[in-house]
Amino acid sequence: MFRTIAIAEGVKPEMIEISVNNESVQIQAGLTLAAALLDAGVHTFRFTPVSGQPRGPLCMMGVCFECLVEIDGMPNQQACMQEVVPGMRVRMQVGAPLLETTP
Amino acid sequence: MRNTMVAIESIDALVIGGGVVGASIAYGLAKSGDRVCLLDEGDDAYRAARGNFGLVWVQGKGFGNPDYARWTLRAVAAWKAFGQELADETGVDLELQQVGGLTMFLEESELATKARQYAELREAVGGNYPYEILSSREVQKLVPQTGPDVVGAVYCDRDGHVSPLRLLRALTQAFKQKGGMIMSGARVQHLEYEKGGFSARLANGQTVSAAKVVLAAGLGNRELAPMVGLSAPVKPNRGQILVSERVQPFLAYPTMQVRQTKEGVVQIGDSKEDVGFDDGTTLNQLARIAKRAARCFPLLAKTRVVRTWGALRVMSPDGYPIYQQSTSCPGAFVATCHSGITLASLHANVLAPWMRGSLEPGDIRTFKAERFDV
Numbered sequence: 001m002f003r004t005i006a007i008a009e010g011v012k013p014e015m016i017e018i019s020v021n022n023e024s025v026q027i028q029a030g031l032t033l034a035a036a037l038l039d040a041g042v043h044t045f046r047f048t049p050v051s052g053q054p055r056g057p058l059c060m061m062g063v064c065f066e067c068l069v070e071i072d073g074m075p076n077q078q079a080c081m082q083e084v085v086p087g088m089r090v091r092m093q094v095g096a097p098l099l100e101t102t103p
Numbered sequence: 104m105r106n107t108m109v110a111i112e113s114i115d116a117l118v119i120g121g122g123v124v125g126a127s128i129a130y131g132l133a134k135s136g137d138r139v140c141l142l143d144e145g146d147d148a149y150r151a152a153r154g155n156f157g158l159v160w161v162q163g164k165g166f167g168n169p170d171y172a173r174w175t176l177r178a179v180a181a182w183k184a185f186g187q188e189l190a191d192e193t194g195v196d197l198e199l200q201q202v203g204g205l206t207m208f209l210e211e212s213e214l215a216t217k218a219r220q221y222a223e224l225r226e227a228v229g230g231n232y233p234y235e236i237l238s239s240r241e242v243q244k245l246v247p248q249t250g251p252d253v254v255g256a257v258y259c260d261r262d263g264h265v266s267p268l269r270l271l272r273a274l275t276q277a278f279k280q281k282g283g284m285i286m287s288g289a290r291v292q293h294l295e296y297e298k299g300g301f302s303a304r305l306a307n308g309q310t311v312s313a314a315k316v317v318l319a320a321g322l323g324n325r326e327l328a329p330m331v332g333l334s335a336p337v338k339p340n341r342g343q344i345l346v347s348e349r350v351q352p353f354l355a356y357p358t359m360q361v362r363q364t365k366e367g368v369v370q371i372g373d374s375k376e377d378v379g380f381d382d383g384t385t386l387n388q389l390a391r392i393a394k395r396a397a398r399c400f401p402l403l404a405k406t407r408v409v410r411t412w413g414a415l416r417v418m419s420p421d422g423y424p425i426y427q428q429s430t431s432c433p434g435a436f437v438a439t440c441h442s443g444i445t446l447a448s449l450h451a452n453v454l455a456p457w458m459r460g461s462l463e464p465g466d467i468r469t470f471k472a473e474r475f476d477v
Contacts (some may be wrong), residue, residue, distance in 0.1 A: 049349050049351075049366060049367050065409070095351070096349040097349075098348045098350070099351070099402040
C-alpha cells in the first residue's frame, strides 16, 4: 500500500533496527515511527478501547490520536510524533492501558 | 441555516439559546405540540453546555436554600426516566450512570465543617436528605485507588454523571424529531414586545416572531432580559479542566473533582475564578487541579493529559436559578441556572409545561429576580 519516495539518486538511506511486537525490523532512519511502521507493512497499530476495532494513523501530524502504540513500555504514545531510534521497542495496544498503582 | 426563510405566522415559541437549558425547554415545548424555533448564537459561543463536568448531582446543593435542595432532589429522581425518554426517542446512548457520587476531602477540618452543613440542610428539608460521611477506609473500599492523603468523603447514593455532549446531541435531535426548528449562527441582538407577540432581531438583520419567547441564553440573558421586562443579573465564573488519555476503568463513582467516562477518559477539575469573559486556561490553576487530583488518586500522577480547556459558568448573585415570566411583557420567560445538566429533566418536563400555560409549579416560587433587590 505504501511506497517510499526515493530521497535522491544513488543515496542509500541509513537503516536502523527496532523491535515491533517482539520482532526485529529494519527501518529507515529519520522517519517518524508511524511512517516507519506503515513502510514496514504494519497497518494496524492498536485496537480501540471503545469498540475493539483495529486502528492505524490518519493525520500523521499529531491531532487525530489514532496512531497510539506502546513505546519502550510507555502506552498511548503517538507514533507520528516520534522519530525512530535504534533499539526502540514498539508494541501494539489492545484497548486502554492500565494505570500502574504506585509502589 | 442562517438564510432559511422562517414562516413567521406558524411559530408558537422562540427559545433563545441552544445549550442544554435552551434545548431541554425547547424539546419540552415541541413534544407538547408547540411549533418552536430555537435561535442559537453558534458553536463559537461561550456554551456552558460543552464546558461542564457532566454531573447529575444532589450533594452540596442548597445549603441555606432548602427550596433548591428539594428542586435538585426532584430533578435527579426524574433523570433516569428522562434519560430513557431521550434514548428511546433518538437512539443516543447518554452514558448516564447513577451509581452514587463522592466528594473527597484532604483536610479533617474541611470535612468536619461540611458534615455540620449537611446536618443543617437535612434538618431544613425535613429530615429526608440522602448523604453519608465516609471515613478514609470506607472510601478505600469504594475506590481502591484512593490515596492515603484522603481523610474521608461525602457520599450520596443519588448522584451520578452523564455525557454532556451526548445529552446536547440527543436533545437537539429529539427537538428536531418533534418538529422543532433550529437556526444556528442566529445571535439575537434585540427583542421587541408588541401587543400579543415578540420579535427577535438577529445580527444579520433578519427578524423572527412568535407569541412566546424563552430566554435561555446563559450569559447572554443579562442583556436580553431587560428588553422584555425581566432581570437576569448573571456573571461568568471560570472553571478549568484537564482531560486525560483513555485508561482502563479505575473510578466507578463520579467525584466532584475527578470522573472517568465510559470510554476511559479521566476528566479533572474544580476551580472557580472571577476573570470576566476569559475562558482560557492558566498553568498555575491547572497545576493546582492536577496536584489535588493526584493526591486523591495517586495513579493519576502517571497519566498523560491530552488537552485542557476553560469554560464559563453562568452565576446569578446567589448561584440559584431564576425562572420567571415577565409581567410587563406576558409570554416572555427567563430560565437561568448553574446546574443545567442536573436540572435538564425538570426543564424539559416541568418548566416547559408551565411555559405552555400550566399553573406555575410551587417548587419554583422563590426563584425570582426580586430576591436580589435588598
